[in-house]
Amino acid sequence: MSTTPVKVAVTGAAGQIGYSLLFRIASGAIFGPDTPVELRLLEITPALKALEGVVMELDDCAFPTLAKVEIGDDAEKMFDGVNHALLVGARPRGPGMERGDLLEANGGIFAPQGKALNKVAADDIRVTVTGNPANTNALIAMSNAPDIPQERFAALTRLDHNRAISQLAAKLGVPVTEIRKMTIWGNHSATQYPDLFHAEVGGKNAAEAVNDQDWLANTFIPTVAKRGAAIIDARGASSAASAASATIDHVRDWALGTPEGDWVSMSVVSDGSYDVPEGLISSFPVTVKDGEWEIVQGLEIDDFSRGKIDASTKELAEEREAVKGLGLI
Numbered sequence: 001m002s003t004t005p006v007k008v009a010v011t012g013a014a015g016q017i018g019y020s021l022l023f024r025i026a027s028g029a030i031f032g033p034d035t036p037v038e039l040r041l042l043e044i045t046p047a048l049k050a051l052e053g054v055v056m057e058l059d060d061c062a063f064p065t066l067a068k069v070e071i072g073d074d075a076e077k078m079f080d081g082v083n084h085a086l087l088v089g090a091r092p093r094g095p096g097m098e099r100g101d102l103l104e105a106n107g108g109i110f111a112p113q114g115k116a117l118n119k120v121a122a123d124d125i126r127v128t129v130t131g132n133p134a135n136t137n138a139l140i141a142m143s144n145a146p147d148i149p150q151e152r153f154a155a156l157t158r159l160d161h162n163r164a165i166s167q168l169a170a171k172l173g174v175p176v177t178e179i180r181k182m183t184i185w186g187n188h189s190a191t192q193y194p195d196l197f198h199a200e201v202g203g204k205n206a207a208e209a210v211n212d213q214d215w216l217a218n219t220f221i222p223t224v225a226k227r228g229a230a231i232i233d234a235r236g237a238s239s240a241a242s243a244a245s246a247t248i249d250h251v252r253d254w255a256l257g258t259p260e261g262d263w264v265s266m267s268v269v270s271d272g273s274y275d276v277p278e279g280l281i282s283s284f285p286v287t288v289k290d291g292e293w294e295i296v297q298g299l300e301i302d303d304f305s306r307g308k309i310d311a312s313t314k315e316l317a318e319e320r321e322a323v324k325g326l327g328l329i
């Protein structure tokens, strides 16, 4: 086992997602069995007692890969020297709300956290935002951290990506392992566009394998895009274990690379690729090598897909204007 632990900060560590996420990270699910991790857990002051209980449970697991755990309510202390920051801590939406409705309540969390990361994080810091509205919260954190390269900020659309794979596999009666090159475009919101035209099933085009435009447009896309709301409706609380699992998948692939012949969906800063306005944090198909992501280039975008991508990025542009208005960027 290597001796230098990877330092991973998790915010909102006493919350629902935290309760799934921490144990997976500590058990080596991101960096593997030979890399120790040090956890830095940030919470608001009233949640620190509950967090102490979670740390007692982490201790009781005796994970060989867990080198150290620190907890606290001071972002600058918790983020000091961290290599990965998983920004989960934010209020979840309730029934009848859209994620964008959380902008005012949650946006304010990400400006000071961006500033703290800018000041004290390690030079190789990578920041993943799970807390909603994830894309615009990532934009806020990025905009408040001018010394960290913009490419080091990402928002989570891996849960949507995994949901899309699962729905497609169920429709075609194939294992999820048959599915490659799934893409979520745009915002982690009801306007997101899960794209079957570039996905593959057993090496063949997924839209052709489905051969049912009505299912694709009127069942598949809304089922994936509204899955979060369906879970809130059924569970009375927003997705937690699946969100934690997607966060693990996202950080692992960012750190260790994407598999040959496949790509993943990550919300990253747009360089204008696919006519997504520059500077927005929008979901794209990406490959990762040596810790650096690249947007997959050269995919043909037909009129149907164009309309869907434009609708979602228009919403992201509106969210950007809203947080400008709130003075957060």
Ligand SMILES: NC(=O)c1ccc[n+]([C@@H]2O[C@H](COP(=O)([O-])OP(=O)(O)OC[C@H]3O[C@@H](n4cnc5c(N)ncnc54)[C@H](O)[C@@H]3O)[C@@H](O)[C@H]2O)c1
Binding pocket: 011, 012, 013, 014, 015, 016, 017, 018, 042, 043, 044, 047, 088, 089, 090, 091, 092, 093, 109, 129, 130, 131, 132, 133, 134, 156, 157, 159, 160, 188, 238, 239, 240, 243
């Ligand atoms: N991107 C995605 O795919 C996805 C999926 C599921 C949930 N989410 C979002 O993740 C967020 C967390 O969800 P949850 O179910 O764990 O919520 P939760 O309410 O159970 O936990 C949130 C935790 O964040 C803490 N917190 C609040 N402000 C903080 C701050 N400034 N610093 C540190 N911690 C702070 C709270 O004390 C709480 O313990 C929500 O915004 C939810 O909507 C995103």
Ligand SMILES: O=C(O)C[C@H](O)C(=O)O
Binding pocket: 092, 093, 099, 132, 159, 227, 228, 229, 231, 238, 239, 243
């Ligand atoms: O839907 C939500 O509000 C939670 C999360 O973003 C999800 O997609 O499950």
